[in-house]
Amino acid sequence: MELHIRGRSASEIAESLRELVERGDLRPGDPLPPVRSLAESLGVNRNTAVAAYRHLTQAGVLITRGRGGTRVADRSPVAQEGYAPDSVLRDIGTGNPDPALIPDPSKALAGLAGRPVLYGEPVIDPGLETWARDWMAAGLGPAGDAVRLTITSGAADAVERLLAQSLTRDDAVALEDPCFLASIHTVRLAGYRPVAVPVDDEGMTAAGLRAALEQGVRAVVCTPRAQNPTGASLSARRAGELRDVLREHPYVLVIEDDHFSALSQRPFHSIIGPEHRRWALVRSVSKFLGPDMCLAVTASDAETADRLAMRLTPGTTWVSHLLQRLTHALMTDPEVLARIEAAGAHYAERNAVFARMLGERGIEAAAGDGLNVWVGLPAGADAVSAQLMRRGWLARGGGEFQLDAGDAARRLRLTVHDLDDDDLARLADDLAAAGEAARSVPARADAAGMR
Structure with a gap:
């Protein structure tokens, strides 16, 4: 689609581009012409085009990626921590502390x-x-x-x-x-x-x-x-x-x-x-x-x-x-401090138990420190999460935390410290089955295409 960018001054060019974004003619992620090309097409000095882009970048309308060029900024919301609304599934992606381990402030x-x-x-x-x-x-x-x-x-x-x-x-x-x-x-x-x-x-x-x-x-x-x-x-x-x-x-x-x-x-x-x-x-x-x-x-x-x-x-x-x-x-308060110390030990113990269970099933997992367990997958997180949903679990894919190309798209971040041993074992079994099912889906699809 040809863009009808107008203007002779930096402010006029910026206003023209803003109108294209507001009308939807330019959408988040759409590339803009290189500065030199825009200047030549409008018959203006290159510095004028640079100033127009800079003005809109500072306003958050555009984003510059160096050699990747200038694009319309993506204002889509970022995933947030916490419970998923209106889900009947067991939510294991919350990132929340256990409310039962938070000290009661009533006396204080x-x-x-x-x-x-x-x-x-x-x-x-x-x-x-x-x-x-x-x-x-x-x-x-x-x-x-x-x-x-x-x-x-x-x-x-x-x-x-x-x-x-x-x-x-x-x-x-x-x-x-x-x-x-x-x-x-x-x-x-x-x-x-x-x-x-x-x-x-x-x-x-x-x-x-x-x-x-x-x-x-x-x-x-x-x-x-x-x-x-x-x-x-x-x-x-x-x-x-x-x-x-x-x-x-x-x-x-x-x-x-x-x-x-x-x-x-x-x-x-x-x-x-x-x-x-x-x-x-x-x-x-x-x-x-x-x-x-x-x-x-x-x-x-x-x-x-x-x-x-x-x-x-x-x-x-x-x-x-x-x-x-x-x-x-x-x-x-010494009692509160003791409760906090016990809570930290509880989170570490629960995460370590789950990581060990996953290791016994051939699944890579890092208990580390904190409220969550970082789990490696044999297939993409979206595919594994879909399989887990069929088994009653709502997980959080690692791709939500990823900035650059990496292996986070093949990981899950799971919050499991409030599960007992039986639930942890069931989740570990379901995760192993979900990973195997997700990994076999492409193979079955290829086989179907050959018949």
């Missing part, structure tokens, strides 16, 4: 009464700040000596605001591949350019990070423990390698999302070196105190903290002090 709530907090007062409640400073500084080494704290409405809120205070549209961000769904959503919605960094059993790879930095990324988002979806945690060796890679890029913003912190069965190893200038460590309480708590603590360098505070000013100036006090009361 009874002691929260106090004077109201007014405008202009400190945004961090004093009790929470004292506790959080020790919690966040541990493991940061020399960087922890100059820590500044910020409270946000959860980890995803913190990451979004951290990126926004440092980046503009089309800036490149290094993300783990496969990647946490909230990070994919944040980067896509803001119009940043994701650069995939492979993840192996020890976490983000040093070679992948080096390649991403060579592509000019301005921020790195890394999960030091319980990487979602793979369950990988950084080893001390790998963390050291990543610090070495980052040493030559001290002003690249490094965000560590330690979302599983208090539940993790693995030690914390930071990739933030003592000489790094722009960094942030984010820890949410959602996995162990419940997703509805919506509170995260961010420790960062002073400049990043000041910029993050500025990003909070126009909207949510502070997180409710009642919520902060509740978090502090729970996280300083």
Whole structure:
């Protein structure tokens, strides 16, 4: 289809292209003419065409992929965590903690009464700040000596605001591949350019990070423990390698999302070196105190903290002090801490049991750390998931977490920590049967075509 692009100035050309998108003549993913071709067809200077494309890229209408050209941005929604609505199947793809293992806040709530907090007062409640400073500084080494704290409405809120205070549209961000769904959503919605960094059993790879930095990324988002979806945690060796890679890029913003912190069965190893200038460590309480708590603590360098505070000013100036006090009361209660420790051990034990069952059936599985099990498949995840649905299970395919070409499309991320041994064994049997059935479908189709 011939595109009727008009205009002599950059603003006129941009407006013409926007009209084509709004009318549906240009759809998400459609390629646009190369800058040189567009300039020649309109009889304008090449810089004018460049300016038109840049304007629409910054507005999120277009997306530039280097040698891949310029295309209409895809604004389709990203998959979200949580239960699937209106399903009669057993949902094993939720990514949720077990509600039975979340501490009851009733006793702590009874002691929260106090004077109201007014405008202009400190945004961090004093009790929470004292506790959080020790919690966040541990493991940061020399960087922890100059820590500044910020409270946000959860980890995803913190990451979004951290990126926004440092980046503009089309800036490149290094993300783990496969990647946490909230990070994919944040980067896509803001119009940043994701650069995939492979993840192996020890976490983000040093070679992948080096390649991403060579592509000019301005921020790195890394999960030091319980990487979602793979369950990988950084080893001390790998963390050291990543610090070495980052040493030559001290002003690249490094965000560590330690979302599983208090539940993790693995030690914390930071990739933030003592000489790094722009960094942030984010820890949410959602996995162990419940997703509805919506509170995260961010420790960062002073400049990043000041910029993050500025990003909070126009909207949510502070997180409710009642919520902060509740978090502090729970996280300083020995009974609650013991319950959190038991919950972390439970998740690890259930996942390990299931991974062992799958291994006995010849299925690759990594229990890792976290709420989920990352399962390898003999066929595509969509085909295996369809077979599992016939057996009463609703699974989540690994392709939803994939940024670049890789093996995630032949994996499932399963949340099974609330299943007993009998249900785990039944699921393992059904998964083995589903994989075999999915693998044999193409062979049967080929045989049918030959007859």
